[in-house]
Amino acid sequence: MAENKLKVLIIYYTQSGNTQQIAKRIAAGAASAGAEVTVTRLKRASYEMLADYDLIGLGSPVWKADTPNLHAFIDKLPDQNGKHCFAFNTHGTLPHLYFPIVIPNLKNHGFLPIGYKGWYGDVNMPGMPKPYYTMGHPDRQDLAEAEAFGAEMVENSRRIAAGERELIYPDPEMNDKVFEQAMICSNMLLCPTNPQGAFLRDPEKCRYPKCHVCMDNCMMDYIDLSKTPPVFGNRGDRCDDCHECAYCFMICPFGAIYPEDPEQFERDKGHRHLNFEVMLDRDEAEGTFRRYIPADQVGFDTPYVFWHPQRPYLKVPKEDD
Numbered sequence: 001m002a003e004n005k006l007k008v009l010i011i012y013y014t015q016s017g018n019t020q021q022i023a024k025r026i027a028a029g030a031a032s033a034g035a036e037v038t039v040t041r042l043k044r045a046s047y048e049m050l051a052d053y054d055l056i057g058l059g060s061p062v063w064k065a066d067t068p069n070l071h072a073f074i075d076k077l078p079d080q081n082g083k084h085c086f087a088f089n090t091h092g093t094l095p096h097l098y099f100p101i102v103i104p105n106l107k108n109h110g111f112l113p114i115g116y117k118g119w120y121g122d123v124n125m126p127g128m129p130k131p132y133y134t135m136g137h138p139d140r141q142d143l144a145e146a147e148a149f150g151a152e153m154v155e156n157s158r159r160i161a162a163g164e165r166e167l168i169y170p171d172p173e174m175n176d177k178v179f180e181q182a183m184i185c186s187n188m189l190l191c192p193t194n195p196q197g198a199f200l201r202d203p204e205k206c207r208y209p210k211c212h213v214c215m216d217n218c219m220m221d222y223i224d225l226s227k228t229p230p231v232f233g234n235r236g237d238r239c240d241d242c243h244e245c246a247y248c249f250m251i252c253p254f255g256a257i258y259p260e261d262p263e264q265f266e267r268d269k270g271h272r273h274l275n276f277e278v279m280l281d282r283d284e285a286e287g288t289f290r291r292y293i294p295a296d297q298v299g300f301d302t303p304y305v306f307w308h309p310q311r312p313y314l315k316v317p318k319e320d321d
């Protein structure tokens with residue numbers, strides 16, 4: 001009798017498309033290993049869906065650790081009774097806090113995390129240098145690794161179910177890199193508001209209801225322009241959410257979303273991130289980072305919004321991209 005196909009559900013969040021590319025290649029790898037695979041964006045995932053699958057993949061960009069929407073999704077998960085899962089991410093220069101936070105969180109909700117892996121990705125934040133240190137990622141090698149990881153997770157899930165528990169990845173190490181990054185991130189983690197300042201909406205420039213891009217893509221569901229008065233951001237008339245998100249500002253096609261402080265990104269010009277550089281040098285020396293932008297060609301004098309002044313600054317990736 002033919003063996004039942006392992007059913008895999010891959011749930012991901014993405015803003016600039018890196019995690020989506022990786023998610024799709026993990027899915028291709030899982031399918032090549034004989035699984036039946038479904039890929040879905042986080043906003044379309046439901047807890048009920050999980051019951052239909054044997055193996056769940058969860059992925060997002062690294063924002064200190066996971067993203068707040070993925071974190072909230074995991075926090076409210078019903079008990080998974082030992083169901084197999086794996087975690088993945090894409091990241092810029094500070095990746096090491098993610099798995100030490102996400103893996104225990106998944107375990108707390110009854111998942112058995114069997115593996116995890118992250119990949120470098122380009123970074124598109126309004127005040128960050130462009131070209132960024134990690135531009136060029138994910139590259140072909142990253143995508144090939146993602147495919148191999150997808151196949152490995154399917155194969156391992158079958159074998160772990162058959163008793164080979166030694167294939168479960170060890171818990172993420174709490175090593176010097178994790179503590180070092182926690183130190184660097186600590187001021188950001190403790191900041192109660194957005195370190196980039198608040199973002200506001202200009203009703204004169206806004207084309208709602210013809211346009212609703214920000215409403216459709218705010219990860220926190222903070223925007224509802226159909227209300228009277230319209231709701232925008234965590235304060236109702238502005239967003240200063242602490243997670244350093246600027247997505248609506250980046251994706252508004254009409255320049256209707258603006259930083260409260262007009263000089264905000266001017267001040268980022270010429271700013272070098274020396275702590276990032278030390279880490280990347282080390283990761284490069286250890287062979288875990290492939291560099292495409294030489295250190296002296298990183299765009300310190302051209303933060304993203306000066307390097308790419310056209311609106312929208314960033315396009316929302318389509319699901320079939």
Ligand SMILES: Cc1cc2nc3c(=O)[nH]c(=O)nc-3n(C[C@H](O)[C@H](O)[C@H](O)COP(=O)(O)O)c2cc1C
Pocket residue numbers: 013014015016017018019020060061062063064065090091092093094095120121122123124125243244245246
């Ligand atoms: C708000 C925000 C916070 C971020 N924080 C981190 C971080 O703490 N560490 C890191 O390595 N990368 C960080 N990044 C970079 C992203 O993790 C990286 O660009 C990722 O590949 C983006 O994935 P996406 O294209 O799927 O959105 C951050 C990006 C944004 C927009």
Ligand code: SF4
Pocket residue numbers: 201205206207208211212213214215225251252253254255256257
């Ligand atoms: S994306 Fe810009 S134009 Fe579109 S609804 Fe939002 S604020 Fe208005």
Ligand code: SF4
Pocket residue numbers: 199217218219220221222223232233234239240241245246247248249
């Ligand atoms: S910055 Fe914009 S997209 Fe990001 S959480 Fe705030 S309102 Fe939502």
